[in-house]
Amino acid sequence: MEITRAAEKIFAACLGLYPSRFRAEFGGEIREVFSESLRQAERRGLLSVLAVGLREISDLPINVISEYWEEYHMRNLQLSQPFVRPLWWGAVGFGLSAALADLINAVIALQPSGLTGPFAPDALFGIGMGLYALLGGLGGLLFALVCRQSAEAKRCFMAGSLGFLIGHLLSIPVMVASGVLLFLWNPSNNAALLMTIVTRWIDLFLMVSLTGLFVGWLNKDLRRALTLAGFAALGTVSGGLLGLGFCGLLARIGPSAVGQSVITAGWIFAVNSVAGIIGGALLGGAIGRGGASRDAALAAV
Amino acid sequence: MPSIDRSGNPPLTEAAFYILLSLASGPKHGYAILKEVEELSQGRILFSTGTLYGGLKRFLEWDWIRRVHKPEEDGTGRPRKAYALTEKGRRILNAEIARLQILVKTARIRTARAG
Numbered sequence: 001m002e003i004t005r006a007a008e009k010i011f012a013a014c015l016g017l018y019p020s021r022f023r024a025e026f027g028g029e030i031r032e033v034f035s036e037s038l039r040q041a042e043r044r045g046l047l048s049v050l051a052v053g054l055r056e057i058s059d060l061p062i063n064v065i066s067e068y069w070e071e072y073h074m075r076n077l078q079l080s081q082p083f084v085r086p087l088w089w090g091a092v093g094f095g096l097s098a099a100l101a102d103l104i105n106a107v108i109a110l111q112p113s114g115l116t117g118p119f120a121p122d123a124l125f126g127i128g129m130g131l132y133a134l135l136g137g138l139g140g141l142l143f144a145l146v147c148r149q150s151a152e153a154k155r156c157f158m159a160g161s162l163g164f165l166i167g168h169l170l171s172i173p174v175m176v177a178s179g180v181l182l183f184l185w186n187p188s189n190n191a192a193l194l195m196t197i198v199t200r201w202i203d204l205f206l207m208v209s210l211t212g213l214f215v216g217w218l219n220k221d222l223r224r225a226l227t228l229a230g231f232a233a234l235g236t237v238s239g240g241l242l243g244l245g246f247c248g249l250l251a252r253i254g255p256s257a258v259g260q261s262v263i264t265a266g267w268i269f270a271v272n273s274v275a276g277i278i279g280g281a282l283l284g285g286a287i288g289r290g291g292a293s294r295d296a297a298l299a300a301v
Numbered sequence: 302m303p304s305i306d307r308s309g310n311p312p313l314t315e316a317a318f319y320i321l322l323s324l325a326s327g328p329k330h331g332y333a334i335l336k337e338v339e340e341l342s343q344g345r346i347l348f349s350t351g352t353l354y355g356g357l358k359r360f361l362e363w364d365w366i367r368r369v370h371k372p373e374e375d376g377t378g379r380p381r382k383a384y385a386l387t388e389k390g391r392r393i394l395n396a397e398i399a400r401l402q403i404l405v406k407t408a409r410i411r412t413a414r415a416g
Contacts, residue, residue, distance in 0.1 A: 018351075029382055033331040033350045056349045063326040063351035070359075 003046070008054050014056075017064045019071045034085045313397045319346055320356055321365065321386065321394040328369045328385035331357070357384060365390035 004245050015027050034056065041048035313321070316338075323329060323337035335353055338346050348356075360366040366384045386394065 021360065022354075026358065028352050029331050030350045033335065033353070036332045037350070055347060056351065057350050063349070063355055127313060187339065256302035 003049060004042055007038060007049065008035055010192045011053075011056060014060055017060070020095050021071065313393070315342070316346060316348070317356060317360075318394075318397055320353070320360070321390060321397075322394070324366060324384060324386045324390070325394060328383040330381045330383040334384070354397060360384075360390065363389075365393055 009030075012031060015030060018027070034052075037052050038049060041052045125268060305333070319338040319341050320334060322341060323334050329337065331350070331353060334357075335350075336347055338348060357366065361368070361384075364387055367387050369383050369385045
């Protein structure tokens with residue numbers, strides 16, 4: 001019957017009004033039941049078919065609104081309850097990974113080959129990249145285990161690695177360009193110090209933002225992903241600015257090359273730790289719990 | 302239009318009560334629930350598919366019902382998704398039946414006295 005086929009098509013289009021999660025779970029079944037209702041109604045005549053169609057149409061607005069309302073409440077519930085623990089533990093995982101990565105980076109920076117010239121640290125960049133990816137992955141894994149989502153462990157590991165790795169990859173052109181500019185401006189170790197600090201700051205900014213984005217992505221929530229990325233980035237900018245101010249001051253004083261390298265390594269570590277702490281606190285704050293925010297900051301220390 | 306109780310506790314709405322009652326005799330798929338409710342309510346309650354599945358979704362969330370795969374197949378040869386009462390769902394239904402029995406008993410006693 002033509003009218004039945006038309007009704008099925010209209011109904012399929014109307015199903016698109018429901019929230020995507022509801023559609024994904026029940027859309028197929030709803031269509032089957034509707035088609036079966038229509039087939040049964042066909043036997044009783046056109047009026048029955050119209051009655052089935054009218055019943056669906058008249059109930060549609062309130063059902064759609066009701067499902068969106070449920071989705072909205074469910075989202076708020078997820079933001080305020082089960083995500084609290086995982087989120088700030090995720091922040092701790094990130095903070096620990098970043099601190100470990102920086103400790104290794106600081107040790108690498110103390111090698112004699114890395115003492116002079118703005119491009120010297122780049123020689124070890126590849127090793128640093130690998131370590132970051134591994135530590136990022138371990139951070140992701142920690143996140144998965146602490147959240148008791150061992151089924152997602154592999155995905156979390158990959159997300160963590162990718163977050164760190166992409167952050168670093170994006171920072172390469174910035175690092176090279178700022179190094180060249182600073183070297184042209186003042187070809188001294190002070191410029192190298194400033195370059196390292198500036199690029200490390202940008203580097204970390206990207207890294208933390210992307211990690212926040214991936215944490216959100218793991219939870220399949222774009223809005224949360226963007227919120228986390230924003231808050232994490234804000235935390236890193238604050239920490240970076242603070243560290244940059246101190247290091248800029250140090251660069252002006254200008255100690256000897258060896259002493260300066262030690263200071264560089266130490267300050268890179270300190271800057272990133274501060275960024276981690278503030279980032280952790282803001283990650284906690286992002287979920288709207290003051291207590292969690294304080295705990296995240298303390299844990300990141 | 303029938304509405305579904307959101308509180309998760311008795312007293313149940315008539316619609317919620319009939320959905321649970323339709324599953325008391327065993328697992329059923331969506332269309333069978335629709336027809337059973339119509340029959341049990343003597344044609345008074347006619348669900349639209351959206352209302353029925355909105356209710357089923359909440360009952361699944363509250364752990365009143367669970368999904369089962371019926372051996373019966375649909376037109377495409379796939380096993381049909383069906384729903385069955387959980388222990389909790391059965392307890393809720395029994396509690397509601399007991400509550401209604403007390404209501405009816407009280408009403409009978411009162412009307413008998415008045416008569």
